[in-house]
Amino acid sequence: MPQHLMALELGPVVDLIASARKTRDLFFGSWMLSEIAKAAAAAAVCKAKELAGTNCAQPAHDLLIVPAPDDLQRMLDDQQYSVGDEILLIVPEGADPREVAKCAKQAAHRKWIEFAREARKHVGREEDRIRQPLIRQETWSSQTSENLDQDVAGEIVEVYAVWIENDPAINYSARLDLIKRLMIGRTACRNFAAAEGIAGVPKSSLNGKRESVLVPPEQFNADRRRTPPVANRKLRLSRGEQLDAFGVTKRVGQGRKNYPSTARIAADPWIRYASTNNPERWESLKEEAEKLAREDRERDEDAVLGRVVVDGTAFPSYPQYSAFAYEGAILYETRQHEFLEEAAIPDQRDRETRLFDFQKALKAVSTDCGDPGTYYVAMVADGDRVGELLRNRRNADEHRRFSQMITEFANSVRDIVAMHQGALIFAAGEDINALLPLDRAVECADALRTAFQDTMKKVDTESTATLSVGLAIGHFLDALEDTLAAAWQMEGHAKAHPGKNALAVSYSPRSGAPITFRRSWADDPLAALNQWIELMRQKAIPEKAPYDLRRVAEVYRNWPQNTAEQEGMLQQALRADLIRVLSKKKGVAVRPQIEPLLANVCCADDVLEVCHIIMIAGEIGKAQHLAKSDSHSLDDDNSVIAGGETR
Structure with missing residues (x-):
């Protein structure tokens, strides 16, 4: 049997990663996908080498092209080594690619089952303690089948495989193009198994595909919408939320691990x-937070107010959040009682007693510093024209070295994101x-682009x-899935820019429709945003400028542009009107600052x-003020945003 080039693809990625209500779903789901992909990749090349026998003298890791580790075991052991959903490898002469593909699928399935078993044991310990079931075992078993002989590695984790003869007479880039087309066709022809729904059992709230594995709430109390307090605490369930086996695994996999919440990042x-x-x-506030966290831990190992790990030697670790390593929702007065209710403290008087000292310390801090902001940013980035570089690779060895350089970049991403106070979800290749x-979001995007x-x-x-980057500014109370979806949409919007190489930003205010802007990195959007922020800090432009600009846009909406002369007249009139609107407050003194920003x-x-x-610059400026002094005067300095929101 000749040598083959094989591609593997895991999915569905959106289900594995983006279906998330809690940040834990997001962080753990992406890490779990990487671990499953690593298991599939390692199993595939080990099986290929075994089947090839004496025909393959090179070590197994050299058969991997994407990813391209120096050592398989180190790759498997290193929790920070991220692998994406696409794998490329050489199947040496004498090895049957069908057997290699089957082995990869089985390895992926086994890894998923390993995570699921661990999560089930974690919930099972609580079931033993309270002597009541939390999981519907029949439904759980059907979603975590250990049957490894099926065509795909289970309904939850799917693995697709395509391969071609690795003929050296054919240009290497042509082989890559062919196998890419085959994979597109294979994933388009995915296995659609017959639905096997269970009557009367609700679907998962995260994706709506599979039945919930949670025991019905009526078995605990008369309120069918409410889950038992212990389930709220263990699974962080909101009112009426349902989870399938994959959702439960993401929520409690590997036991107690705390991840930064959207509230903490905001x-x-x-x-x-x-x-x-x-x-x-501030130290007094942290002491009161630690008291709450300590009481929480004493009641249960799954502390809702648990600390994120800030020791840089552990994984996952977030030393950038050492100033306040607790759940951020506790810093918002309107969220405190709901938060402690989720911590299974339903009695209002008990909650008020626990919160009294913390609220007192928080009020002392807020007197000087105002209240925390409520918006954060989801980022999605992807490389442009990487395929052109790949087409210049003459063989698998050059491709492998290219993969190693991409991995070098991916390894640096975590530090770059942390330097900008962010939390990395995943960095696999250029994704x-x-x-x-x-x-710090736009600044971070610019740093990643440069790197x-x-x-x-x-x-x-x-x-x-x-590198094209999509940023979605969302309120921490908005559905996490919605903010993530907006970020993915913005990444696509950035890549659709002529020439790509763009930044696209969306802002979803709580009181209006989303707004967006897109700018090529060549036009330095970071500098443009900073200039608008500075103009607003100086109060150099009117507070009602966004409203006035909308009216200007409507006036010029249907102006004729049939000739070059008409286009020139329109541009001249537009810019003159914009300068007039924006310089109402400071007059001619501000024109030199405004005119360059309107050149395009x-x-x-x-x-x-x-x-x-x-409007977006105003919201960013508000957050920048929060990070500096004079934060209590933000409402005055940034009133342009309040005046410009769509209501």
């Missing part, structure tokens, strides 16, 4: 300032997903590869984009 600018403004008051505080381009220059000094305005849609970038 509050981060305020925490950075408040922790340094009056260290004595990046992270959560960031609002004041990626520097890495690609090491591969090819003539490289034109770039050519039509009514461009006016709306200026309106949107001003």
